[in-house]
Structure formats: structure tokens, C-alpha cells
Amino acid sequence: MRIVPTLLLMTLIATLTACDQESGTTQQTSLEASLGSISRNSSHGAELTRKKCGSCHWLDRSLRKIGPPLKGIYGRAPSISGVPFAVWDEASLDKWLTSPRSVKKSTRMAIPGISDAAERKAIIDYLKLI
Numbered sequence: 001m002r003i004v005p006t007l008l009l010m011t012l013i014a015t016l017t018a019c020d021q022e023s024g025t026t027q028q029t030s031l032e033a034s035l036g037s038i039s040r041n042s043s044h045g046a047e048l049t050r051k052k053c054g055s056c057h058w059l060d061r062s063l064r065k066i067g068p069p070l071k072g073i074y075g076r077a078p079s080i081s082g083v084p085f086a087v088w089d090e091a092s093l094d095k096w097l098t099s100p101r102s103v104k105k106s107t108r109m110a111i112p113g114i115s116d117a118a119e120r121k122a123i124i125d126y127l128k129l130i
């Protein structure tokens with residue numbers, strides 16, 4: 001009578017497969033949800049950056065406009081002189097974007113600064129991606 005163990009084994013495999021598919025679907029759904037939220041956030045950041053920085057900076061090309069290109073700026077040392085930072089990270093970019101003139105009096109980055117912390121964060125998060 002080998003049929004009983006075989007049946008048991010088949011049932012077990014069927015159950016395991018069903019579990020697997022179920023958890024696979026759940027994982028996929030939450031992955032899709034988080035990917036959706038990442039792309040929504042970064043497209044908000046992308047739009048803000050293009051609007052508020054794009055007149056003076058190229059975001060995705062290595063050419064100069066009035067300001068140096070911003071591609072790859074995050075995690076890199078400043079290419080400009082006169083700023084007291086070793087690297088452009090969250091803290092230094094946040095200070096710079098809040099008020100470039102308070103960081104470097106003579107800067108040619110002639111914007112009053114971005115007063116909204118959430119906007120600065122969205123822009124900085126976007127700069128990390130490009």
C-alpha cells in the first residue's frame with residue numbers, strides 16, 4: 001500500500017505551493033505599493049528641483065549653466081569655494097538651500113532660500129537619486 005504516503009505527500013506539496021503563492025502575492029503587492037510611493041515622492045522632488053533649480057543648474061547633464069551641474073552632487077565634495085562643508089550631505093545641503101547667503105556671503109547663487117523644510121527634503125532626496 002504505497003498509495004497512501006504518496007497521496008499524503010502530494011497533499012503536502014499542494015498545500016506548500018498554495019502557501020508560497022499566497023505569501024508571494026502579498027510580498028509583491030507591498031513591493032508594488034512601496035515602489036509606487038518612491039516614484040511618487042521622487043517625481044514630486046524632481047518637479048520641485050526642476051522648477052526651483054533648473055533655471056541655473058542642469059540636473060542630468062554635466063554642463064554648466066550659471067551654476068555647476070547637480071548630477072551626482074550628493075555625497076561629493078563641493079566644487080565651489082568658500083563653503084565650510086567637506087561633503088554635500090543632508091545637513092550641508094539643508095543649510096545651503098535654507099539660505100545660501102548665510103553660508104557664503106558672496107555666493108552667486110542668488111536665491112532667498114527655501115523656507116519650507118519638506119520642500120528642501122524632497123529636493124535633497126531627489127538629488128540623492130540623480
Ligand code: HEC
Pocket residue numbers: 049052053054055056057066067068070073077078079080081088096097104106107108109110111114123
Ligand atoms: C539663480 C540661479 C540659481 C538657482 C535658482 C539655484 N542655484 Fe545653486 N548655484 C548657483 C550658482 C551661481 C552656484 C555657484 C555658487 C558659488 O560659487 O558660490 C550654485 C551652487 C550650488 C551648489 C554647489 C555645487 C557644487 O558643485 O559644489 C549646490 C549644491 C546648489 N547650487 C544647489 C542648488 C539647488 C538644489 C537649487 C534649487 C533648490 C539651486 N541650487 C538653485 C545658482 C543657482
